[in-house]
Amino acid sequence: MRIQAAVLERPDGALTSHRVRIETAELDGPRDEEVLVRVTSCGVCGTDRGCLHGQEPYPTPGVLGHEGAGIVEAVGRNVTLVKPGDRVVMGFPFCGVCRNCRAGQPRYCEHGKELMFGGYRLDGSTPLRRGDGEPLAGRFFQQSSWATHAVALERQLAKVPDHIDHDLMGPLGCSITTGAGAVLNELRPTPGSSIAVFGAGSVGLSAVMAARLTGATTIIAIDKDERRLALALELGATHVIHGTGDLDAQVKELSGGGVDRAVEATNGANLVAEACKSLAMLGVCAMVGGAKPTAEISLNHPDMLLNGKRLIGVMGGGGQTPAFHLSLMELQAQGRFPLEKLVRFYDFADINQAIEDSDSGAVVKPILRMR
Ligand SMILES: [Zn+2]
Ligand SMILES: [Zn+2]
Known part of the structure; x- marks a missing residue:
């Protein structure tokens, strides 16, 4: 399918060159264990900026974004936890079968680094291509959600309860959970x-x-x-x-x-x-x-x-997705965890402004809206 994605041509190093450019791209459908999400919002995190500015490694050309939230559009054959129409947050990726994943420590998945920063699936494939067919590193944290659509792993999703605003919850996928989880x-x-x-x-x-x-x-x-x-x-x-x-x-x-x-x-x-x-x-x-x-x-x-x-x-707050994400969502809804006070929303088209405001510290947590 044809989507819009914010492509990083190469890390900008000097912090001054052009940053990301929204392009039309081609996204494949989900594999058996994957879910196609229509992204409705995505945070801008220090880790995105680290990759953008060349301080943390990420292959290019590629698409960043790892605090995505949205609505499930299609599911792979083996997916049972979510169905089309469900609202979800895309959390940290993990393999589910390594020693640490099986011991209940998915934040320390032995493949975590590759799943987060490798830019591709563990088998080396990517579901995302440019209009001209050039492959894009389209699996940042197995989601690359600075885009209108993303394909993520079923196991990294947390379903958002009906009474909760899912567009505010994308940052639970990384930064918010990292800080809160370290403490709790x-x-x-x-x-x-x-x-x-x-x-x-x-x-x-x-x-x-x-x-x-x-x-x-x-x-x-x-x-x-x-x-x-x-x-x-x-x-x-x-x-x-x-x-x-x-x-x-x-x-x-x-x-x-x-x-x-x-x-x-x-x-x-x-x-x-x-x-x-x-x-x-x-x-x-x-x-x-x-x-x-x-x-x-x-x-x-x-x-x-x-x-x-x-x-x-402590990586990503420790603990488990989605149970911990759900508790933070409920605490926010009860007014006891007011993460909305950190947030400013931006149109997806203004992504470079959001990055700039995050770099300068003017905004604590920019969230892009894709709709
Ligand atoms: Zn693992
Ligand atoms: Zn992050």
Whole structure:
């Protein structure tokens, strides 16, 4: 079928050249385990921008977009979980059969990297071509949903309940779940505890909203952008630190000696060492933000050992799709997880403006509307 897709010709590196261009493309129908989704909205995430700007690898020409939501149009022969007309969010892809998938840890699918960044199915095929027949890397996170239609894996879909606005929920496919899941699935702050969130973008602010749902009584947000810190306070932070100077000393002062939990949610700033330093004894730091492939961390050995500190990597919030997505949708509908406060909607045609506003930090979470 003929669709419209935002094609990335090559990573722009310098951040100045043309970005993506909406073209007419050809999309094949779904295979047996796949679903054709008419995309109605898709978020712009730090990972899209990482690939766009050449900091994270993605083959080109290709189509990005991995926070897609929409309406099922057709299903493959073996699909049982959804039917045409269902409203869905396209979450993280996973193979479903590797050791970690079978152990209930789909975020750590052994094929995860390839499924997310490979640009193709695991067998090397793509359902997407340019008008002239040139293949497009059309499987970013197995969805490439900066397009009017996408073919995704059945197992990566979460069905959206009737009373919930699915167009707001695409970012649950990545950034929102990454921040909220790190707190609710992994760090699990106890009543009266403290947590510091480094980076107040969509991931960090989602961590703040999640922390507010726990018994944590000290929630510190750290960022360089005053507007985001103001939003963090509105969303539940009890304190904010304008991100300059001696961050760990400031966190320690606000928390009376160190925090029980920390989330490193910067996209590339790599404040993992500062986050670990800011922990109290027996504290746990979750690193969740993206970084370039060569990024390193340097920690003080005795500080980690003698204080029993732990540093964990948490991919995509851990946990399971779609159960966790569904709980966040219900919490949003109840007004307890106000992710709509992070969002600004754009017409699909204005995609480059949305990217620019995300790059500049003017908008926390742009969502493109395809209809
Ligand atoms: Zn797997
Ligand atoms: Zn993402």
